[in-house]
Amino acid sequence: MGREEPGRKISPVKSFVAGGAAGACLLFAGHPLDTIKVRLQTQPKASPSHHVLYRGTYDCFRKTVSKEGFLGLYKGMGAPLAGVAPMMAISFFGFGLGKQLLQSDPNIPHTHSQIFLSGMLGGVFTTVIVAPGERIKCLLQVQSTSGQLKYAGPVDCAIRLFKEQGIRSVYKGTIITLIRDVPSNGLYFMTYEYVKCLLTPEGESVHHLSTPKIILAGGTAGILNWVIALPPDVLKSNFQTAPDGRYRGLIDVLRELLREEGARGLYKGFTAVMLRAFPANAACFLGFEMALKGLNWLAPNW
Numbered sequence: 001m002g003r004e005e006p007g008r009k010i011s012p013v014k015s016f017v018a019g020g021a022a023g024a025c026l027l028f029a030g031h032p033l034d035t036i037k038v039r040l041q042t043q044p045k046a047s048p049s050h051h052v053l054y055r056g057t058y059d060c061f062r063k064t065v066s067k068e069g070f071l072g073l074y075k076g077m078g079a080p081l082a083g084v085a086p087m088m089a090i091s092f093f094g095f096g097l098g099k100q101l102l103q104s105d106p107n108i109p110h111t112h113s114q115i116f117l118s119g120m121l122g123g124v125f126t127t128v129i130v131a132p133g134e135r136i137k138c139l140l141q142v143q144s145t146s147g148q149l150k151y152a153g154p155v156d157c158a159i160r161l162f163k164e165q166g167i168r169s170v171y172k173g174t175i176i177t178l179i180r181d182v183p184s185n186g187l188y189f190m191t192y193e194y195v196k197c198l199l200t201p202e203g204e205s206v207h208h209l210s211t212p213k214i215i216l217a218g219g220t221a222g223i224l225n226w227v228i229a230l231p232p233d234v235l236k237s238n239f240q241t242a243p244d245g246r247y248r249g250l251i252d253v254l255r256e257l258l259r260e261e262g263a264r265g266l267y268k269g270f271t272a273v274m275l276r277a278f279p280a281n282a283a284c285f286l287g288f289e290m291a292l293k294g295l296n297w298l299a300p301n302w
């Protein structure tokens with residue numbers, strides 16, 4: 001791939017630490033719109049007897065802030081805070097590891113498919129913590145919409161799920177999380193590296209890219225990631241927040257969604273997702289590159 005510096009390797013440990021910083025940046029920049037997305041995706045459908053609670057992204061934002069204050073948008077952030085930083089750390093680690101495993105000669109730049117496969121490996125690794133993290137996050141995000149405050153917080157939610165139905169309940173939605181995250185992770189990293197190369201002038205190194213160019217590459221990666229991740233994400237949010245026994249499986253969630261809302265239902269929350277995707281992922285990759293610079297300065301020979 002393009003202008004990768006031959007022979008230059010990033011240590012997986014540095015990728016892991018910088019990935020953690022990236023995750024924290026992603027979360028702070030992106031959580032408010034994530035709350036809106038989940039509320040829009042999971043609100044009860046309109047029926048002849050009642051209207052929908054939120055008419056769209058802005059309506060959901062306005063109602064959430066007026067009812068719960070600005071902090072309402074940061075609801076359910078405890079679980080992702082403990083989850084997103086490690087998740088991104090593992091994701092960047094898996095990506096870095098994949099790149100190392102697939103490259104036999106460090107002087108030959110990676111191909112697009114090697115970058116894509118390495119990104120997918122990151123997606124497989126992260127599911128171990130993303131699946132339960134998403135289950136808890138989604139349950140907490142929707143509980144004030146439903147009016148019942150069943151869980152006091154992420155730890156309480158995890159304990160209750162485990163006590164009531166065991167580890168299977170904590171990991172409910174693992175398959176759909178894999179379906180969402182493995183291909184999208186591949187596309188995510190491939191887009192980031194591709195746009196970075198595209199923006200690197202001939203004869204210069206991709207590692208010395210300016211901040212606006214990193215922002216553009218990271219934001220674009222975030223948008224494309226969500227274009228393919230959103231349909232499985234809608235299914236995941238509905239499946240993970242549904243009362244037990246409501247669906248027989250994922251096909252059942254899909255069938256019901258298509259019957260009630262048509263194919264449009266698969267892109268529910270699109271505006272909130274896309275509004276969040278660019279800044280959150282621009283912040284994520286910028287956080288990664290800055291942390292990596294700091295680590296390289298602190299430990300140049302690692």
Ligand SMILES: CC(=O)O[C@H](CC(=O)[O-])C[N+](C)(C)C
Pocket residue numbers: 026091180181184185188222225229277280281
């Ligand atoms: C689907 C998802 O969680 O995407 C992550 C970025 C974001 O906007 O939250 C990135 N990743 C592909 C690493 C999971």
